[in-house]
Amino acid sequence: MRVLIVDDNRRLAELVVKGIAARGFRCDTAGDLADADLALGSLHYDAVILDLALPDGDGLSWLRSRRARPDFPPVLILTARLSLEDRVAGLDAGADDYLVKPVDSAEIAARLRALLRRPGQRSLPVLVVGGLVYDVAARSLHHDSTEVPLTHKEAELLELLMRRAGTVVRKSLITDALYRLDEEVTPNAIEALVSRLRHKIGTPSGSSPLNTVRGMGYILRDGG
Amino acid sequence: MTEPRSIVDQLTRGLTMVGIAGGILLSIELVFDVHQWFEGPRQPGMGSWSAVGLKPFVLLCFALTFAALVLAARRVVRRSLAPLHDSVSQIESAIDAHRGFRLEVAGLPVEVARYGASMNRLIEQLERVAIRREAFAAEVAHELKNPMAVLLLELDAIRSEETDRLKADVRRMSRLIDQLLVMAKLEAHATAPVESTLIDLAELASELAQSMVPAALDEGRQISLALKDHQPVRGRRELVWAAMRNMVENALRVTPPRGMVTLTVGPGARFGVADGGPGLSKAELVRMSRPFAQARHASASGAGLGLAIIDEVARIHGGSLDCDPDRREIILSLSQCHSGREQPKQYVNLDQFVREPSENSVNVSLT
Numbered sequence: 246m247r248v249l250i251v252d253d254n255r256r257l258a259e260l261v262v263k264g265i266a267a268r269g270f271r272c273d274t275a276g277d278l279a280d281a282d283l284a285l286g287s288l289h290y291d292a293v294i295l296d297l298a299l300p301d302g303d304g305l306s307w308l309r310s311r312r313a314r315p316d317f318p319p320v321l322i323l324t325a326r327l328s329l330e331d332r333v334a335g336l337d338a339g340a341d342d343y344l345v346k347p348v349d350s351a352e353i354a355a356r357l358r359a360l361l362r363r364p365g366q367r368s369l370p371v372l373v374v375g376g377l378v379y380d381v382a383a384r385s386l387h388h389d390s391t392e393v394p395l396t397h398k399e400a401e402l403l404e405l406l407m408r409r410a411g412t413v414v415r416k417s418l419i420t421d422a423l424y425r426l427d428e429e430v431t432p433n434a435i436e437a438l439v440s441r442l443r444h445k446i447g448t449p450s451g452s453s454p455l456n457t458v459r460g461m462g463y464i465l466r467d468g469g
Numbered sequence: 470m471t472e473p474r475s476i477v478d479q480l481t482r483g484l485t486m487v488g489i490a491g492g493i494l495l496s497i498e499l500v501f502d503v504h505q506w507f508e509g510p511r512q513p514g515m516g517s518w519s520a521v522g523l524k525p526f527v528l529l530c531f532a533l534t535f536a537a538l539v540l541a542a543r544r545v546v547r548r549s550l551a552p553l554h555d556s557v558s559q560i561e562s563a564i565d566a567h568r569g570f571r572l573e574v575a576g577l578p579v580e581v582a583r584y585g586a587s588m589n590r591l592i593e594q595l596e597r598v599a600i601r602r603e604a605f606a607a608e609v610a611h612e613l614k615n616p617m618a619v620l621l622l623e624l625d626a627i628r629s630e631e632t633d634r635l636k637a638d639v640r641r642m643s644r645l646i647d648q649l650l651v652m653a654k655l656e657a658h659a660t661a662p663v664e665s666t667l668i669d670l671a672e673l674a675s676e677l678a679q680s681m682v683p684a685a686l687d688e689g690r691q692i693s694l695a696l697k698d699h700q701p702v703r704g705r706r707e708l709v710w711a712a713m714r715n716m717v718e719n720a721l722r723v724t725p726p727r728g729m730v731t732l733t734v735g736p737g738a739r740f741g742v743a744d745g746g747p748g749l750s751k752a753e754l755v756r757m758s759r760p761f762a763q764a765r766h767a768s769a770s771g772a773g774l775g776l777a778i779i780d781e782v783a784r785i786h787g788g789s790l791d792c793d794p795d796r797r798e799i800i801l802s803l804s805q806c807h808s809g810r811e812q813p814k815q816y817v818n819l820d821q822f823v824r825e826p827s828e829n830s831v832n833v834s835l836t
Contacts, residue, residue, distance in 0.1 A: 254615055260622035298611070325614035326607075327647055329710045346618035347643050349625045349636065413679050458682050459693030460732075461675065466686055 247289065248357060250274045251281040251304070252296040252323070261294065261323075264350025270357060277301045285311075290318045292360050294353070295340070297324045297331075305338045312339030319360040323353070355411055355467050362408045374410040374467050375454055377446060379403060388446055398423060399442050406455065411467035413458050439463055475579040476549050483545030491538040498534060502527045556581040560588060567662040568596055592661075599661035606653030610646050617643055644718070648774040651711040655781050658708065662785075665703045670803075671696050671734045673710055678732055681717055689726035690745075692717070699735030702803045704786050709803070712782035713740055715775035716799055720744035733798075738788070743798035754792045754799070 248270045252258040255276065262272040273288070275281040277300050281293070297304035304322070311317055319341040324331070327345045335343045341360050344353065362372055372379045378387040384400040386393045395403065401423050406414055416435055423438075424430045439455065447453035454466045556577050563572055571592065574585040621639050624632045678694045685692050720730045720742045728745025749757070758780035776790075779801060783790040787804035 254619070257615065257619050257622065260619060260626070264622055264625050325611040325618070327610070327614075327650070328607075329707055346614045347621040347639055348618065349621050351625075411683050413682050456686055456691075458678070458691070460696065461678060461682075461694050464682060464686065466683070 246270050246291045246357070246361065248272045248292045248294060249281065249284050249290045249318075250294045251278070251299065252294070253277060253298075253300050254296070261350065261353060265354045265357065268350070268354040270354065278304070278307045281307075285318075292318050292357055293320045294323050294357075295320050297322060297326060297335070305334060308340060309338045319363065321353075321356055321360055323348070359409070359411050359467065362410065372404065372407045374407050374465060377403075377407065377454070379407055386446075393445050395442075395445065398438055399445070402438055402442055403446075406463065406465040410465045413461050413464045415462040417462075419462065474552065476553060477580070479549040479578075480546065483549055484542060487538060487541045487545055490541070491534065494534050494537075495531075498527075498530050502530065552578045553581055556585065560585065563588060563592060567664040568599075569664070596661040599657035602660075603654055603657040606650050610650045613646050614643065617646075645774070648715070648778060651708070651715075651778050652774065654708065654711070655778065655785070658705070658785060663705045663708070665705055665786075667701050668704050668706050668709060669701050670709075670713075670738065670740050671699055673706075673713055674732050674734045674740060677710075677713055677717055681721070685721055685730070688721075690721055690724050691729045692721075693729060693731050695731060695733045697733060697735030698737075699739075700737060702738040702786075704803055705782075708782045709786070712779040712801060715778050716740070716742040716801060719775045720746070720799070723747070731798075738803040739800060740803075741793075741798045741800040743796055746797060748794045748797040749792050749799065750794055751792060754790065758790065 246269065248265065250258050250261050250272055252261070252274070253276050255274075258274040258276075262274060266272060273284055273290075275284050279301055281295075284290070285293075295304050295308060299307075304324075308320060308322075312320075320339065322335045322340045322343045323346065324335070324343070325346045332343050332345075341363065342356050344356060358373075362374075370381060372381060376389045379385070379400075380387075381404060384395070384397075384404075386395055386400070386403060402419065405419060405422050416432070419435055420430050423435075439457070443453045443455040446455060456464050456466060458464055559577075560572060563570060571589045572585040574582045574589070577585055617639055621636055624636050624639070674696075675694060678692050682692050717730065717732065721744075723746030724730055724744045725746075730745065731741075731743040733739075733741040733743070754776070757776045779799075780790045783801055783803070788802045789804075791800045791802065792798065793800065
């Protein structure tokens with residue numbers, strides 16, 4: 246996975262490179278937007294980590310003008326601007342995720358992996374979350390190297406949760422994704438399905454990366 | 470709006486009219502009375518018009534005329550000063566009006582218009598100061614966050630038991646900076662209020678839960694969300710968000726591992742956070758709402774700015790901060806009545822409302 250880090254703070258950029266390189270990302274850095282354009286024009290990147298305040302312009306307007314390009318990689322904004330309005334503006338401008346400094350490299354790496362798993366991006370043949378390895382085409386799951394048999398619905402649910410690992414997936418989204426419009430779905434059906442899947446991907450000690458968030462939905466934790 | 474008037478002109482005109490009218494009236498009376506005075510006694514045939522009865526009659530006429538003149542003058546003064554009275558109530562409306570509010574001076578009397586214009590300059594100056602302070606705080610926060618980000622990543626590379634503690638310290642410092650920034654925003658709001666918009670507490674709560682669930686789960690705490698019969702409220706989105714965020718952060722801090730933090734929206738304009746901590750008494754809540762106060766169990770994190778922020782946000786929204794010790798819940802209620810003041814009054818220049826957001830966004834740009 247190749248990542249471009251656009252930040253004018255050299256030291257910070259180098260530290261991010263070092264931190265996420267250890268987690269399997271190859272990184273280049275760009276000190277300003279012109280450099281970023283140059284890098285993006287000459288190489289293929291799977292994701293961009295973008296600071297907003299750059300010496301030759303505002304990262305947001307730059308992103309807005311580039312986002313429409315069909316092959317533009319997903320963007321993770323990494324900024325010191327922390328207000329709600331800034332966050333909304335960032336996501337509106339076309340960013341895929343928004344992280345506020347200070348963050349550690351584990352979190353950056355987790356968010357990057359989440360970006361790359363998102364549906365609609367260059368589709369990955371294999372999704373990896375913690376000890377779970379899911380082959381999308383074959384619909385097969387390996388948990389800590391042992392194969393786990395899944396039903397059709399369980400596999401669909403798992404793929405959905407893995408693509409959004411680390412974020413809360415709403416129940417309504419699961420219903421919409423897994424069932425046809427004319428299908429009668431009771432809330433219990435989803436709960437039962439989640440419970441079966443949780444059991445299958447749990448550890449012998451009883452803990453499971455699949456958590457229920459009452460009132461919202463479910464989250465598959467991305468343990469880094 | 471009517472033509473600009475001058476109170477002095479109006480007074481002069483009115484009093485001149487009264488003076489002229491009085492002069493004419495007095496002249497008529499004088500001619501009539503003098504005639505009666507001198508001619509009267511020589512005509513004994515007119516019994517009732519005796520010299521004895523005449524004097525009080527003349528005096529009465531004069532007295533009536535003077536009374537009429539005094540009343541007329543009073544009326545003239547009153548009418549001339551009426552616009553001044555109206556202007557005072559309009560100027561009073563500038564108190565607590567939100568950013569971008571300016572007095573409409575076009576229709577005011579000339580003397581007051583000058584005063585109104587100076588008021589507008591003063592309001593503008595206050596606004597500039599507020600916005601500059603806010604921008605300054607944002608810039609300081611921004612400047613501090615970068616070295617903190619470097620520090621955190623440097624600690625990442627070392628990896629030992631100590632570094633985890635140090636990393637937690639850096640995060641606490643970061644949170645304190647966030648809170649100080651919100652405090653600066655609140656202070657700026659007190660000087661030059663931000664305009665309120667319609668906000669959906671459920672949407673904010675759900676976004677808040679979304680953003681905080683992963684980290685909470687990593688630390689072994691659960692977050693749940695309950696949406697009851699709620700309704701949109703008018704408020705300052707950024708400030709309400711900050712208050713809600715602080716409520717949840719506080720709750721997570723006092724909740725032991727494996728505990729649960731429950732966010733409740735509704736009924737009405739109410740947002741409650743119940744935690745798994747020991748609970749707060751009302752007296753403690755009041756005491757802790759003062760900046761930098763600490764509750765006995767607020768051990769894990771530094772300054773107790775959180776409650777002060779929540780309390781202030783509740784106050785400027787005409788709402789209240791309350792607690793239910795039995796349910797271990799802290800409740801932020803935003804009052805609905807606040808929306809009444811948001812209706813632009815007829816003499817407020819509407820252009821100012823429309824222009825305001827763009828002005829703001831320019832002013833808080835960061836380098």
